[in-house]
Amino acid sequence: MIRPTLAVLLLFAVQSITVGDEPTSEDFGKTKAGQSVELYTLQSGKGLIAKVMTRGATLVQLHVPDKNGKSDDVILGWDDVAGYESEDNQYFGCTTGRVCNRIAKGQFTLDGKDYTLAINNEPNHLHGGVERSLDKVVWKATGYTRDGGHGVRFNYTSPDGEEGYPGNLNVSVNYYVPKDSNTLTISYFAKTDAATPVNLTNHAYFNLAGAGSETVLDHVLRINAATYTPVDDTLIPTGKIESVSDTVLDFTTPKRIGARIKKLDDAATIGYDHNFVLNPQDDKSKFYNLAASLSHKESGRTLRIMTKEPAIQFYSGNFLKRQTGKGGKTYAHRSAICLETQHFPDSVNQADFPNTILKPDEEYKTSTSLQFGIMQPPAAKSE
Ligand code: BGC
Numbered sequence: 001m002i003r004p005t006l007a008v009l010l011l012f013a014v015q016s017i018t019v020g021d022e023p024t025s026e027d028f029g030k031t032k033a034g035q036s037v038e039l040y041t042l043q044s045g046k047g048l049i050a051k052v053m054t055r056g057a058t059l060v061q062l063h064v065p066d067k068n069g070k071s072d073d074v075i076l077g078w079d080d081v082a083g084y085e086s087e088d089n090q091y092f093g094c095t096t097g098r099v100c101n102r103i104a105k106g107q108f109t110l111d112g113k114d115y116t117l118a119i120n121n122e123p124n125h126l127h128g129g130v131e132r133s134l135d136k137v138v139w140k141a142t143g144y145t146r147d148g149g150h151g152v153r154f155n156y157t158s159p160d161g162e163e164g165y166p167g168n169l170n171v172s173v174n175y176y177v178p179k180d181s182n183t184l185t186i187s188y189f190a191k192t193d194a195a196t197p198v199n200l201t202n203h204a205y206f207n208l209a210g211a212g213s214e215t216v217l218d219h220v221l222r223i224n225a226a227t228y229t230p231v232d233d234t235l236i237p238t239g240k241i242e243s244v245s246d247t248v249l250d251f252t253t254p255k256r257i258g259a260r261i262k263k264l265d266d267a268a269t270i271g272y273d274h275n276f277v278l279n280p281q282d283d284k285s286k287f288y289n290l291a292a293s294l295s296h297k298e299s300g301r302t303l304r305i306m307t308k309e310p311a312i313q314f315y316s317g318n319f320l321k322r323q324t325g326k327g328g329k330t331y332a333h334r335s336a337i338c339l340e341t342q343h344f345p346d347s348v349n350q351a352d353f354p355n356t357i358l359k360p361d362e363e364y365k366t367s368t369s370l371q372f373g374i375m376q377p378p379a380a381k382s383e
Pocket residue numbers: 090091101273313315319338340
């Protein structure tokens with residue numbers, strides 16, 4: 001009989017963490033308006049733990065192991081609802097919408113009718129509005145298990161006219177962590193009873209060294225995009241689609257984020273804050289397209305982002321202002337990045353961009369998968 005050695009048993013214990021049958025939920029406190037907020041914990045058998053709350057269907061914590069098996073929370077956020085309701089919150093981890101990113105001057109025309117939205121990022125509308133954008137409302141949640149993995153489905157019905165958008169919009173956001181890999185999949189669904197623009201994303205701020213580390217400029221990034229949408233001084237796309245080659249936006253091969261960022265210090269974007277147009281999927285039978293991959297040498301952590309969306313906004317945390325976050329940690333300028341899969345900014349005013357108008361007989365359906373891993377040592381050369 002072969003006897004497993006102690007080392008093998010220990011390895012097995014580290015690699016297959018026992019996962020409870022159901023995702024757990026706990027009280028996360030109350031909003032200023034007195035609404036209760038719940039926090040759900042989703043766990044994979046490989047060490048990933050995601051915590052998501054009902055306010056803003058927001059990703060609050062995301063713990064992943066490093067090359068030595070040590071887990072760290074790799075996204076910015078707060079330990080309580082008050083943090084998320086404070087002025088310091090720059091959309092940390094939230095579901096962003098009804099329309100993420102910018103709409104020029106907060107205006108659009110649909111079916112001959114003019115709509116005016118809040119101007120919350122002079123002179124434009126940003127991330128769905130002010131008081132009742134999807135990141136600020138409390139959603140209903142249902143936890144579930146599927147194939148041994150943990151999920152939570154959030155649902156919210158945004159009434160006609162909320163934040164100026166037409167149509168009663170029923171939105172669901174589904175977070176799912178499978179049992180056998182360190183992956184978090186976020187899927188979005190929406191139905192409307194009147195034509196309305198919809199563009200949803202998640203606004204997590206990542207630092208693979210652990211949230212609160214001083215910089216993200218040492219991370220290496222690849223973006224699967226040969227082109228991007230240039231913007232004017234107010235960060236509204238000009239309508240052109242231009243090549244990234246010979247520019248600081250060329251991430252077609254892996255580049256250190258800090259290598260060229262200084263060249264953008266005086267640009268309107270004050271760093272990276274660009275919409276990259278993803279290269280078309282080579283293999284149409286594949287469900288997802290690769291959007292970006294990120295790695296951090298010291299921790300060994302890697303992140304691959306797969307998506308069904310046509311674009312990704314790469315934002316290098318240029319407006320982080322040393323706010324105090326989870327566990328008293330400081331979130332310094334450029335200490336985290338957002339990689340927001342989405343349709344192009346201001347699509348509602350740009351006839352040549354992929355459509356973002358949802359009609360009553362259609363279903364909005366999209367999905368993005370965050371796949372965490374560990375950097376592999378270079379393969380030994382064979383003789
Ligand atoms: C935008 C930035 C903005 C940030 C706000 C990003 O999605 O691209 O311009 O400052 O969100 O948190």
